[in-house]
Amino acid sequence: MSTSRAALALTLCLALPAWAQDPPDLGDLPALAPPDWLSDTITRPHGDVATSALPPPITVMPIGAVEIEAIGLLPPAITGLPRDLWGASDTETLTRLFGAQPLQGLPAIQAFTETLALAELDPPADADPDRAALFLARLDMLLARGALEPAQALIERAAPRNPDVFRRWFDISLLLDHPERACAAMQANPDIAPTLPARIFCLARSGDWSAAALTLGTGEALGRISRDEGDLIARFLDPELFEGEQPLPPDPGLTPLTFQMRAAIGERPATTGLPLAFAHADLGDLAGWRAQLDAAERLTRSGAIEPGQWLAIYTQRVPSASGGIWDRVAALQRFDGAILAGNLAATTDHLPTAWSAMEEAGLEAAFAETYADHLMRLPLTGEAGLLARRIALLSSRYEQVAQTAVPQNPTEAFAFALARGQAAAAPQDADVVSRAVADAFAATPPDHRYTWFLQNDRLGEALLRAALVLSDPARDPDDITDALTLYRAVGLEDVARRTALQLVLLRG
Numbered sequence: 001m002s003t004s005r006a007a008l009a010l011t012l013c014l015a016l017p018a019w020a021q022d023p024p025d026l027g028d029l030p031a032l033a034p035p036d037w038l039s040d041t042i043t044r045p046h047g048d049v050a051t052s053a054l055p056p057p058i059t060v061m062p063i064g065a066v067e068i069e070a071i072g073l074l075p076p077a078i079t080g081l082p083r084d085l086w087g088a089s090d091t092e093t094l095t096r097l098f099g100a101q102p103l104q105g106l107p108a109i110q111a112f113t114e115t116l117a118l119a120e121l122d123p124p125a126d127a128d129p130d131r132a133a134l135f136l137a138r139l140d141m142l143l144a145r146g147a148l149e150p151a152q153a154l155i156e157r158a159a160p161r162n163p164d165v166f167r168r169w170f171d172i173s174l175l176l177d178h179p180e181r182a183c184a185a186m187q188a189n190p191d192i193a194p195t196l197p198a199r200i201f202c203l204a205r206s207g208d209w210s211a212a213a214l215t216l217g218t219g220e221a222l223g224r225i226s227r228d229e230g231d232l233i234a235r236f237l238d239p240e241l242f243e244g245e246q247p248l249p250p251d252p253g254l255t256p257l258t259f260q261m262r263a264a265i266g267e268r269p270a271t272t273g274l275p276l277a278f279a280h281a282d283l284g285d286l287a288g289w290r291a292q293l294d295a296a297e298r299l300t301r302s303g304a305i306e307p308g309q310w311l312a313i314y315t316q317r318v319p320s321a322s323g324g325i326w327d328r329v330a331a332l333q334r335f336d337g338a339i340l341a342g343n344l345a346a347t348t349d350h351l352p353t354a355w356s357a358m359e360e361a362g363l364e365a366a367f368a369e370t371y372a373d374h375l376m377r378l379p380l381t382g383e384a385g386l387l388a389r390r391i392a393l394l395s396s397r398y399e400q401v402a403q404t405a406v407p408q409n410p411t412e413a414f415a416f417a418l419a420r421g422q423a424a425a426a427p428q429d430a431d432v433v434s435r436a437v438a439d440a441f442a443a444t445p446p447d448h449r450y451t452w453f454l455q456n457d458r459l460g461e462a463l464l465r466a467a468l469v470l471s472d473p474a475r476d477p478d479d480i481t482d483a484l485t486l487y488r489a490v491g492l493e494d495v496a497r498r499t500a501l502q503l504v505l506l507r508g
Contacts, residue, residue, distance in 0.1 A: 029093070029096035029097060029099075029100055030096065030099060030100055031096070032095045032096050032098075032099040032137060032140075033099075034136070034140060034164075035140055035143055035144065035275065035277075036253075037253075037254065037255055037256070037274075037275050037277070037278075038167055038168065038171055038255065038256075039167070039170065039171050039174070039198070039255040039256050039257035039258070040195055040197070040198075040255070040257075041167055041170050041171075041186075041194055041195055041197075041198035041257060042163045042164075042166065042167050042192060042193065042194065042195065042198075043193040043194065043195050067123050067127065067129045068129055068132045068135050068158050068162065068165075069123035069124070069127045069129060069132060069134050069135050070120065070121065070122055070123050071120070071135065071154070071157050071158045072118050072119045072120035072121060072154070072157075073118045073120075073150065073153055073154055073157060074115060074118045074119045074120060075120045076119075076120065079115055079119045080491070081115075081116075081119055081121065082459075083120070083121055083122045084121075084122050084457075085116075085119070085121050085122075085459055085460035085463075086121060086122065086123070086124045086134075086460045086461070087124075087456075087457035087458050087459060087460065087461075088125060088456060088457040088458055089124055089458045089460060089461040090124060090126050091124045091126050091127050091128070091133050091134050092133070093461060094124060094134055094137070094460070094461060094464070095133050095134055095136075095137035096137075097461065097464035097465065097468070098113075098116075098117065098134075098137040098138055098140070098141045098464065099137055099140065099141065100468055101113050101141050101464070101467060101468065101471070102468075102471045102472075103144055103145055103276065103302055104145075104301050104302050104362070105470075105471030105472070106470060106471060106499055106502045106503065106506070107303060107365035107498075107502060108495060108498035108499040108502055109467050109470045109471050109495075109499055110145070110302070110303040110471075111303060112463075112467065112492075112495045113141070113464070113467050114141075114142065114145075114147065114150070114303060116138075116460070116463070116464065117138040117139075117141055117142055117154075118138075118142075118150055118154060121460070130162075132162050132164065132165060135158065135165070136164055136165065136168075138154070139151050139154065139155065139165070139168055140168075142154070143168065143172070143277050144275070144276065144277075145276060145302040145303060145304050146275075146276030146277050146279055146280065146298070146299050146302050146304035147302070147303070147304040148172050148175055148176055148277060148280055148304070149176070151168070151172055152169065152172045152173070152176065155168065155169045155172070156169075160185065160189075161189065161191055163191070163192060166185075166186075166189070166192050169182070169185070170182045170185075170186065170198070170256075171255070171256040171257070171277075172277075173185075174256040174257060174259070174260050175256050175259075175277055175278065175280050175281060176280060177281070177284070179201075179205055179260060180205060182202075183201070183202035183205050183206065186198065186202060187202065196215060196216075196218075196219040196224050196225055197219075197225065197229055197233060197257060198257060199215055200212045200215050200216055200219075200233055200237070201233075201236075201257060201260070201261065203215065204236065204237060209237060212237055213237055213238075216230065216233050216234065216237065228251075231248060232248060232251075232258060232261050232262065233261065235248070235261075235265045236261040236264055236265055239264075239265045239266070242265075247267050248262070248267060250269070251269070254269060254274065254278075256277075256278075259278065259281070263281075268281075270291075271291070271294075271295065272294060276298060276299065276302055276304065279294075279295040279298050279299050280295070280299070281295075282294065282295035283295050283296065283299075283305075283309075283313070289313075289316070289317055290325070292313050293313060293314065293325055293329065294325065296309065296310045296313040296314065297310070297325070297361055297362075297363065300363055300366045301361075301362045301363065307366035307367075307369045307370045308370070310363070310366055311336075311366075311370055314329055314332055314333070315332070315333055315336060318333070319333075325361075327357065328357040328358075328360065328361055331350070331353045331354045331356075331357040332354050332357060332358075332367075334346075334350045334353075334354070335347070335350040335351060335353070335354035335371075338350050339371060339374045339375070339378070340374070342378070344378055344379065344380070347378060347380070347384075348380060348384040351375075351380075351384055351387060351388065352383075352384070352387065354367070355367070355387060355391065364391075364394060364506055365394055365395075365502070365506075367391065368391045368392065368393075368394035368395040369395045369396060371391065372391060372392040372394075372395035372396075372397045372401075373397065375388040375391060375392055376388070376392055376397070376400075376401065376404075385408075386408060386409075386412065389401055389405055389412065390412075390415070390505055393415055393416075393419055393501050393505060394501060394502060394505055394506070396498075398419045398497065398498065398501055399419050399420060399497075401416075401419065402415075402416040402417075402419035402420050403420065410427040410428070411427050411430075414426055414427055414430070414434070414438070414504070415501060415504060415505060417441070418437065418441060418497060418500045418501055418504065419497060419501060421441070421488075421493055421496075421497055422441070423441055423442050423443040424438065424441065425438060426438040432477045433477060433480060433503055433504070434503075434504050435477065436477035436478070436480040436481045436484075437480065437481075437484065437500045437503055437504055439481040440480075440481045440482075440484035440485045440488065440496070440500065441484075441488075441500065445485055445488065445489060446481060446482075446485055448481070448482040448483075448485040448486055448489070449482050450462040450465070450466065450482060450483075450486045453465075454490075459490060462486060463486070463487070463490075463492075466482070466483035466486050466487065467483075469482070469483040470483045470484070470499055470503075480503070484496050484499065484500060487499070
């Protein structure tokens with residue numbers, strides 16, 4: 001435990017009553033399981049069958065080698081997090097905490113937990129590099145949110161030699177429409193034994209159709225390919241043979257591999273209702289604009305794609321229909337045209353409608369990040385000015401807005417104080433969540449229930465537990481106060497302020 005963290009823990013310990021120094025009960029954590037949509041691409045020996053008569057090998061790590069659990073994309077110089085963040089926490093607890101993080105929630109907390117998943121950190125003391133349990137949990141949180149590209153980059157930084165890691169990398173490659181990379185890596189890696197469907201798929205992709213057909217026949221004869229698998233693979237290998245026949249029935253257990261095969265035979269399933277990771281298949285032009293729009297909205301809400309990618313899809317064509325998503329697109333495009341032209345009157349007219357459309361779709365944070373600069377350059381007044389500042393406070397420019405503008409009412413004054421990290425009373429008509437936020441920004445920091453974790457060198461665990469609380473604004477107000485207080489106490493001021501502003505401003 002670092003000296004600064006030890007001093008922080010001691011200070012908080014002395015300041016708090018005895019009840020706060022006991023391990024808090026923050027609820028049971030769900031058992032962790034891999035995504036149920038992963039393709040069955042890797043064969044494994046039976047657990048009771050020996051694969052060798054030799055004694056088990058001794059694991060040797062060369063000098064300078066890095067355990068897979070320590071691999072990340074973001075070094076401490078970027079994240080500001082200490083390398084020993086996991087401290088004394090056990091791997092199982094951390095994996096369950098990553099697995100419990102929601103698919104969607106407050107954008108600030110979504111971004112922070114993604115940072116934790118991508119950070120370069122020392123492994124927990126009990127980490128087993130062969131199992132890579134925490135690495136897999138970090139990956140699975142990203143996959144659940146549809147954050148395929150950072151997950152792919154994380155795997156490639158580690159090198160996908162572990163079968164469980166490779167299985168995820170194979171599926172990511174399929175979902176990002178790079179099957180040739182997946183198959184080439186599978187064929188080049190002697191430690192990876194593909195299942196027959198995966199082997200057949202890759203043989204066909206490489207043009208060896210006869211070997212693929214022979215493998216299919218052998219697999220069916222040996223009972224290693226089910227009837228449903230065989231029907232799909234047969235059509236994949238020779239679609240002309242099945243022309244005029246009824247399409248295959250829907251597959252309730254769709255995987256990236258079967259999705260690719262169905263797409264290849266012209267029976268591409270709709271991704272609406274499928275896990276978020278599949279939505280990437282609809283971002284390309286072949287999917288059609290409506291499917292692109294739906295996918296972009298879903299992935300933007302989860303933080304899986306950048307606002308710029310969402311905006312590019314939203315503005316690439318003129319909507320030819322009305323209702324639902326088409327009305328949102330039209331409202332956004334009218335506003336976009338007005339603000340890019342610097343037309344003050346048109347921007348004033350179109351801003352409320354565009355913002356209402358973004359609230360309806362849960363895209364407020366992406367809209368704010370995209371247009372905050374433009375809005376702050378225009379001399380908007382009255383209700384339009386209030387709305388523009390509210391939107392800008394939800395962007396990364398929140399502090400600059402609070403430093404340069406003059407609040408026009410108590411609610412705005414409260415938001416400005418939060419943006420500056422200053423103590424301020426919530427407005428008289430504020431709800432319980434706003435009051436809970438105000439308590440966390442009081443001049444004297446309140447007691448909080450995470451002290452036990454800090455005292456016992458479990459800072460990262462505390463941060464993940466607090467993230468769960470802040471992802472659910474329906475939690476008890478005292479829990480929200482405690483979680484925000486923790487983030488402020490350990491120096492995560494930007495996370496605390498952005499979370500506070502979103503709790504206050506994204507709910508009306």
